Amino acid sequence: MFRSKLRALLLSSRHKKIIRHYPFVPVTPPENLRGRLEVFADRCIGCGNCVRVCPSRLIEIKSSDEEKAVIFYAGRCIYCGRCAVSCPEKAIQITHEFELATDNKNDLEIIIKIKMVKCRQCGKPFITQNMFNKQVAKLEDKSEENISRLMLCAECKRKSQSRGNE
Amino acid sequence: MNDFYQQIASVAKVEPLEENLIVFAEPGQIKEIVNIVKIQNARFVHLTAIDFSEKKNKIELNYFFLLLKDKLNIILKTELDSTNPIISSISEIIPGAIWAERECKDLFGVNFEGHPDPRRLVLADDWPDNIYPLRKNFSYNSKPKVKSETTVELKKPGEGKTVIPIGPFYPSLEEPAYFRLIVEGEEIVDFDYRGFYVHRGIEKLAESALNYQQIPFLAERICGICGFVHSTAYCQAVEKAGGIEIPERAKYIRTIFLELERLHSHLLWVGLAAHIVGFDTLFMQAWRIREPVMYLCELITGNRKTYGINIVGGVTIDVLPKHLEDMKEVLNQIEKEAREIREIILEDEVLQLRFKDVGRLTEDDAMKYFVGGPVARASGVEIDIRANFPYAAYSNIDFRIPLRKEGDVWARTLVRLEEIFISIGILRTIINSLPEGNTSTKVVKIEPWREAISYVEAPRGQLFHYVMTGPEGRPYRWSVRAPSYQNYQALSVLLKGGSIADAPLIIASIDPCFSCTERFEVLDRKNKKVDIYTAKDLRKCLEAN
Ligand code: SF4
Ligand code: SF4
Numbered sequence: 001m002f003r004s005k006l007r008a009l010l011l012s013s014r015h016k017k018i019i020r021h022y023p024f025v026p027v028t029p030p031e032n033l034r035g036r037l038e039v040f041a042d043r044c045i046g047c048g049n050c051v052r053v054c055p056s057r058l059i060e061i062k063s064s065d066e067e068k069a070v071i072f073y074a075g076r077c078i079y080c081g082r083c084a085v086s087c088p089e090k091a092i093q094i095t096h097e098f099e100l101a102t103d104n105k106n107d108l109e110i111i112i113k114i115k116m117v118k119c120r121q122c123g124k125p126f127i128t129q130n131m132f133n134k135q136v137a138k139l140e141d142k143s144e145e146n147i148s149r150l151m152l153c154a155e156c157k158r159k160s161q162s163r164g165n166e
Numbered sequence: 167m168n169d170f171y172q173q174i175a176s177v178a179k180v181e182p183l184e185e186n187l188i189v190f191a192e193p194g195q196i197k198e199i200v201n202i203v204k205i206q207n208a209r210f211v212h213l214t215a216i217d218f219s220e221k222k223n224k225i226e227l228n229y230f231f232l233l234l235k236d237k238l239n240i241i242l243k244t245e246l247d248s249t250n251p252i253i254s255s256i257s258e259i260i261p262g263a264i265w266a267e268r269e270c271k272d273l274f275g276v277n278f279e280g281h282p283d284p285r286r287l288v289l290a291d292d293w294p295d296n297i298y299p300l301r302k303n304f305s306y307n308s309k310p311k312v313k314s315e316t317t318v319e320l321k322k323p324g325e326g327k328t329v330i331p332i333g334p335f336y337p338s339l340e341e342p343a344y345f346r347l348i349v350e351g352e353e354i355v356d357f358d359y360r361g362f363y364v365h366r367g368i369e370k371l372a373e374s375a376l377n378y379q380q381i382p383f384l385a386e387r388i389c390g391i392c393g394f395v396h397s398t399a400y401c402q403a404v405e406k407a408g409g410i411e412i413p414e415r416a417k418y419i420r421t422i423f424l425e426l427e428r429l430h431s432h433l434l435w436v437g438l439a440a441h442i443v444g445f446d447t448l449f450m451q452a453w454r455i456r457e458p459v460m461y462l463c464e465l466i467t468g469n470r471k472t473y474g475i476n477i478v479g480g481v482t483i484d485v486l487p488k489h490l491e492d493m494k495e496v497l498n499q500i501e502k503e504a505r506e507i508r509e510i511i512l513e514d515e516v517l518q519l520r521f522k523d524v525g526r527l528t529e530d531d532a533m534k535y536f537v538g539g540p541v542a543r544a545s546g547v548e549i550d551i552r553a554n555f556p557y558a559a560y561s562n563i564d565f566r567i568p569l570r571k572e573g574d575v576w577a578r579t580l581v582r583l584e585e586i587f588i589s590i591g592i593l594r595t596i597i598n599s600l601p602e603g604n605t606s607t608k609v610v611k612i613e614p615w616r617e618a619i620s621y622v623e624a625p626r627g628q629l630f631h632y633v634m635t636g637p638e639g640r641p642y643r644w645s646v647r648a649p650s651y652q653n654y655q656a657l658s659v660l661l662k663g664g665s666i667a668d669a670p671l672i673i674a675s676i677d678p679c680f681s682c683t684e685r686f687e688v689l690d691r692k693n694k695k696v697d698i699y700t701a702k703d704l705r706k707c708l709e710a711n
Contacts, residue, residue: 003513004509004510004511004513004514004515004517005447005514007506007509007510007513008445008447008448008451008510009447011451011503011506011507011510012447012450015454018454018457030464030465030468031465032465032466032468032483033464033468033469034468034469034474052377053379053380054380055376055380055381055382055383055384056383057375057376078383078387078474079474080383080474081474081482082379082383085482
């Protein structure tokens with residue numbers, strides 16, 4: 001009976017210290033760790049892909065006349081990274097930061113605001129500034145006229161086209 | 167097989183579909199068919215209801231059976247009128263169905279005539295009568311008014327017997343459950359259980375608010391130890407229902423994590439069992455040995471647990487050659503140290519005295535309650551879903567199934583120890599044969615009203631998921647039966663005749679997983695709301711003391 005206890009003793013004495021002295025000695029997280037999200041307001045086009053894929057359903061888009069706000073209630077984030085994968089503009093980046101403990105979960109909220117562009121005819125906000133910039137960048141001929149044509153909402157565009165056809 | 171087929175066909179409509187045999191029966195015929203199925207030695211898997219009240223005023227009942235020798239699932243379907251769903255109970259014929267019927271009654275309001283124990287199982291005691299949370303007319307985010315008067319029905323001790331309560335917070339596993347031992351002197355003569363305190367309503371949430379690709383992440387959170395089995399089982403079920411073929415490489419990667427999970431889960435159990443009998447050196451060493459597995463998982467997926475890599479159509483990460491090198495090293499180290507641990511256990515007379523002949527489950531009883539996993543294998547039942555119904559990459563891998571006849575805690579320990587080495591072997595095979603290719607396929611559309619079942623051999627036994635696809639981009643019904651659900655029901659047999667001192671060990675020996683079994687939602691009975699303590703509140707508590 002003592003043999004087995006002795007063996008257990010030997011086994012444990014071979015490994016005296018296995019404790020990591022964290023947080024006094026910082027640890028380097030592994031390469032694939034998914035930590036705090038970083039969201040870039042200058043890239044987001046407000047497409048809503050991330051809202052649809054998030055398993056925790058924590059992303060919300062609030063629209064007003066002036067701007068679109070993309071809000072991450074990240075206190076509920078499970079750090080799955082699905083939002084980052086789904087984002088067509090790579091506006092969401094997953095960082096290695098993992099020390100996120102807080103006693104106020106609002107600290108973790110991420111809010112980005114993107115300006116809206118208004119239709120030059122009816123004045124309705126119809127597209128985010130970032131999306132608009134992308135469309136402008138795609139134009140081969142960046143003439144004033146072409147750009148102003150882009151500043152029409154779908155409805156006004158249709159109207160002006162049908163008028164043109166008459 | 168043919169005989170049996172004709173026997174059923176003479177009573178009801180039968181439709182063979184790949185590895186399934188679907189039987190459509192009238193409610194009155196269920197008992198007769200169950201009797202026929204029972205003679206074939208079929209295992210009862212689960213009973214699931216599906217609410218079609220809005221569509222056709224019916225509630226469909228699905229009884230799932232499994233014929234191991236023929237590799238055949240029998241799905242027995244019947245429809246009840248949803249205004250007054252009533253059917254005769256099969257628990258008399260199949261004692262392993264007692265819980266499943268109680269659950270159906272709680273969540274769907276189906277009445278089972280002649281049920282031996284018609285108490286509540288899942289719902290909280292103050293949940294109002296006549297509100298059935300899994301019916302489609304109950305909205306997932308509504309909060310019904312609780313009953314003002316609540317009674318908890320528990321087994322009463324007979325003359326000259328005493329009750330020893332363990333719980334509602336189970337001390338040695340640190341989880342909520344209430345075990346009620348009825349004892350005569352030192353001997354346990356009866357047993358009662360009230361659990362489901364961590365019922366989280368996740369099936370309801372998935373069926374009402376999430377989409378196909380969000381659910382794997384929820385499913386993985388069913389269990390804190392072996393969550394990967396749940397997301398795999400769910401994804402497999404949807405893939406089967408939707409006719410999605412996933413790349414070979416994805417199957418192998420899933421297998422890697424299923425086996426890594428078994429490895430660390432079994433090592434965790436070895437530690438716990440040692441801890442319960444007071445051998446804490448072994449407890450700590452077993453858990454130390456387990457750590458490299460966790461680091462390895464973290465290295466590959468980013469998380470030591472709850473990897474979050476399963477989606478319908480495959481996996482989201484890739485396993486790189488350098489990971490395989492790391493894995494080789496970790497496996498070598500674990501193999502060496504687990505051998506030492508095994509020798510320590512085998513030589514230890516105290517452990518043998520505590521484990522041998524304790525909590526005996528005969529092969530007959532194991533068959534009667536359809537227990538699975540190491541508990542079944544320690545009682546001589548040759549069942550391992552990896553071999554019986556190969557999924558993921560298991561059809562390409564050879565491995566042994568350890569069997570013991572004794573059926574006591576010692577046998578369960580030996581089986582689990584053996585499985586550690588078998589898992590290491592499986593992982594080595596995979597390292598050498600991991601196929602190249604993509605890790606996921608794109609899922610386009612999943613047709614509604616298809617159904618599929620999927621099994622996974624979890625570290626604790628046979629896991630079962632059922633999915634019926636729905637029209638709104640999410641399952642119409644998703645049903646989960648965790649292995650512990652079935653193993654728990656055998657506890658009454660295991661505990662009877664044991665002594666009080668052995669009870670914690672016996673309970674732990676089935677490696678119960680509370681949250682898997684319960685998987686739904688509880689209300690805080692006093693406040694009916696979630697309280698959040700801030701640092702200030704906590705400081706106040708400290709000062710008050
Ligand atoms: S990481 Fe996952 S849970 Fe967190 S916001 Fe993105 S999708 Fe949602
Ligand atoms: S963060 Fe990306 S996915 Fe989300 S709304 Fe912005 S652009 Fe779309």
